[in-house]
Amino acid sequence: MDYSSVISLATAKTYLRVDPGFTADDDNITRMVNAACVFVEKYTNILFVARDKEYVWDKYGQIRVYDDPINTDLTTLSDDISYEQKNGYYLFNTSALKPSNLSLNVGYELAADVPPELIECALEITNDYYYRKTDGNGQGISNITWQTLNQHKRFII
Numbered sequence: 001m002d003y004s005s006v007i008s009l010a011t012a013k014t015y016l017r018v019d020p021g022f023t024a025d026d027d028n029i030t031r032m033v034n035a036a037c038v039f040v041e042k043y044t045n046i047l048f049v050a051r052d053k054e055y056v057w058d059k060y061g062q063i064r065v066y067d068d069p070i071n072t073d074l075t076t077l078s079d080d081i082s083y084e085q086k087n088g089y090y091l092f093n094t095s096a097l098k099p100s101n102l103s104l105n106v107g108y109e110l111a112a113d114v115p116p117e118l119i120e121c122a123l124e125i126t127n128d129y130y131y132r133k134t135d136g137n138g139q140g141i142s143n144i145t146w147q148t149l150n151q152h153k154r155f156i157i
Helices: 009-016 024-042 115-133 144-152
Strands: 049-057 064-067 081-085 090-094 102-106
Touching: 009 024, 009 115, 024 115, 024 144, 064 102, 115 144
Parallel strands: none
Antiparallel strands: 049 102, 064 090, 081 090
């Protein structure tokens, strides 16, 4: 998964206050940006980058999809699949006896549509990864970042 369309290396280096001419850490910064984006996605179920995913029916013929946004046109699903939007997820039901997995395209198709506050969260997490790794002075992510992540979280366990 490539998150460089959402947070470019140049943007990350500017945020980290790393000189653009210093390239020794470019691979590390890119890896840290990717890890930060994955962290935000897993925490919120808001996907920065579009991808095809397979969902498996449970024994009751249901699937709960927490990932957002869903790009697949749900009106094109087969007649034996119904769905309803719940608070923070979609609930799919099937009447098929042996249904195949449900394939959906989920995640933002355009980087410009990713909520900017979540990009800020990913940048702050990248900052913590980078400075904790390079000089041990990472301060951890702020309360405002945790509050932002919690406001965007698709479900609470």
